[in-house]
């Protein structure tokens with residue numbers, strides 16, 4: 001028989017080329033469990049409105065249970081001829097209950113409000129999964145910071161040595177970003193907890209159904225859509241989800257790039273665990289940071305999913321348009337990619353070893369304590385403008401002589417400026433430079449300890 005949900009006014013079936021173009025069942029099948037949950041809730045709404053008897057509701061729910069079990073064990077699947085997951089499951093229900101009862105469930109709903117609802121349910125579940133994976137990553141990063149509480153490293157701007165920072169401080173900067181991403185997911189979830197079910201094709205239903213009861217049934221804490229046109233036509237919840245996943249990709253790629261650089265011979269800041277790095281088919285000595293590179297690469301794909309989706313949504317008139325069928329694959333892909341990438345990335349970060357000596361050795365290099373000279377002068381009343389000049393002069397002299405700042409003699413200091421004395425050497429140590437930046441958010445061990453405690457507390461409540 002014809003499985004199409006719209007055959008009535010058509011004399012001919014669809015051309016094969018159309019059927020092939022139209023089919024989405026190969027990618028929207030993953031919505032099947034949500035579609036069945038929606039059908040259960042809808043059956044109860046029909047019953048409440050007096051459109052299904054007690055006995056009919058009972059048989060309907062039993063039929064949906066059987067269908068759900070057959071979907072779960074793979075004995076029932078959709079086919080290209082089904083067009084989409086909603087059509088396939090309607091066929092499954094008709095096969096199990098017969099046309100008399102099976103044909104009653106479609107009353108008062110449309111694939112338009114169905115798909116808008118199921119898509120929200122699917123993405124809300126995956127927001128939780130991805131949020132959990134982000135928490136795992138942050139746990140690994142916080143442990144990495146805790147394991148190296150007082151190791152200094154060269155802090156950089158423009159990738160040049162800038163000022164020494166604590167390695168733990170640097171790692172926690174990434175944790176802060178990932179925490180905001182996790183918060184974005186939670187806030188998105190709160191905004192998305194509104195059910196479009198009951199909106200029908202676009203105008204609502206004349207059958208006296210209660211969309212709020214359906215919403216409560218399906219776990220939408222904020223009730224049902226206030227506007228049926230908006231409920232069926234809007235996909236900003238998808239675009240926002242795509243942005244958050246793209247942002248996670250971008251944040252991962254920043255850390256990935258650093259791991260790749262830190263892992264080079266020239267830096268030698270970290271060594272990756274064998275289990276989380278790969279070899280070369282031709283160069284036996286190679287140990288490659290493939291996980292980090294894949295993270296960097298996949299961030300491009302996640303960005304593409306967002307921009308492609310926004311382009312699809314641009315200038316769509318209200319209400320539902322078939323263009324909207326293009327909204328699913330990009331974000332399904334973003335979920336799939338992150339759910340594979342994050343555990344591998346976390347494993348890499350949890351198992352890498354840090355070459356503390358190498359980091360410490362390079363922390364003061366590149367005259368990274370020049371700012372400390374300037375600030376030492378400021379504390380003695382020299383205007384910063386002049387202090388900056390004097391410190392710059394110190395660097396110039398050192399560079400010409402091939403020495404470090406703390407190797408300048410008292411005479412050389414005095415010659416550069418009468419404000420400078422040998423006492424300035426007290427701040428020309430990495431430990432001194434770090435300890436002096438003890439204000440909130442600074443890199444002093446005491447300030448980083450405060451940050452670490454806050455982050456730990458945050459992770460515990462998430």
Ligand code: ARG
Pocket residue numbers: 024028084111112115320322324325326
């Ligand atoms: N498969 C469609 C989608 O994903 C839902 C079906 C709506 N189709 C329609 N002709 N109104 O958007």
